[in-house]
Amino acid sequence: MTATELVVDGLTLTAGAHRLVRDVSLVARPGEVIGLVGPNGSGKSSLLRAVYRVLRPAGGQVLVDGTDAWRLPVRQLARTVAAVVQEPGADFDLTVREVVAMGRTPHKRLLDGDTPEDAELIDRALTAVDAADLADRPFDRLSGGERQRALIARALAQQPSLLVLDEPTNHLDIRHQLEVLGTLRRLPATVVVALHDLNLAAYYCDRLYLLRAGRVAASGPPSEILTPRLLAEVYGVASEVAVHPSTGAPQVTFLPSESPAGTQLAVEADQPVT
Known part of the structure; x- marks a missing residue:
């Protein structure tokens, strides 16, 4: 096949x-x-x-x-x-x-x-x-x-x-x-x-x-797509993305909207996707 x-x-x-x-x-x-x-x-x-x-x-x-x-x-x-x-x-x-x-x-x-x-x-x-x-x-x-x-x-x-x-x-x-x-x-x-x-x-x-x-x-590759900015723009949520120590793949952690980090990331990701 x-x-x-x-x-x-x-x-x-x-x-x-x-x-x-x-x-x-x-x-x-x-x-x-x-x-x-x-x-x-x-x-x-x-x-x-x-x-x-x-x-x-x-x-x-x-x-x-x-x-x-x-x-x-x-x-x-x-x-x-x-x-x-x-x-x-x-x-x-x-x-x-x-x-x-x-x-x-x-x-x-x-x-x-x-x-x-x-x-x-x-x-x-x-x-x-x-x-x-x-x-x-x-x-x-x-x-x-x-x-x-x-x-x-x-x-x-x-x-x-x-x-x-x-x-x-x-x-x-x-x-x-x-x-x-x-x-x-x-x-x-x-x-x-x-x-x-x-x-x-x-x-x-x-x-x-x-x-x-x-x-x-x-x-593109997951490392280029799974970024805090893109995730905030498309999903409307704040996140942190790290490299998993064992797999090397991006690992996404979503942040509560009421958290200080979540609020700050949402503000930073205010520009729309073009």
Whole structure:
């Protein structure tokens, strides 16, 4: 499997008269882990929906290895791109193994059964998210975190060369957050992931795109994006950022607005992002 290049070029997305995303451009080079960060409503989920072809662009393009994603045959797109979304839809009346096996569908002809290779890939995907012991349980009786791990396993079983995930750590405890993001980091694929936890984004992502009000406020390595000034301008909160002594990644600590340091940093970060 060869990792895919994703290019989002001048993307604009609308809902009626409302613009969700405005002239956003993004590049995810083959094998990179790209993080989308920003406040609620900044356009992260909308951007991902355009990548996995749920929201049609009002302007601009989404290019998958140079081809407009909206012109790719559905089967080819499904073999290339896998998505883990925040709202997976109705409950499945299936076991966890059967849900994960759905990830193999794009690689089969109609009515084909699972092969030994499929079974091995399903087992590996379940193991990767620590869900092997859930395989025979009904999906609709799982906890939120268990469901999330099963859906991530389904995406892994799909063997995509481009994986897009919208808040994949939602509902997960700390151990499983680290395990899932570590698995994504090691995949031979390009990964684009929306995250709220800035410290996780700092450690696991090669580059970040910081979104605000549907636009890219800044992009670059985590050390360039996770600064007190940018965080104050985009999130409206004061913070301190240090280099973690063990990982070398930026470590963000948010400050209460009523603290003297918080007030001072908020004043210093008074200039808007351009």
